[in-house]
Amino acid sequence: MAPPQILTAFISVQPLEPVLVFSSADDAAYFQQHCRQGRILAEQNPRWVFLPRTAFC
Secondary structure, three states, rough: OOOEEEEEEOOOOOOOOOEEEEEEHHHHHHHHHHHOEEEEEOOOOOOOEOOOOOOOO
């Protein structure tokens, strides 16, 4: 499977972290499986992956 394409990114206010936006929840989950520091927050959009500012993927 090819790596999922990031549609856009932004900085969230709470928590203060970069967020990558994918076209589907499956793409976000695939990315998160390969970048373990990424988090998909239950109370947020499942297409968003939050990355700590010190993440190394």
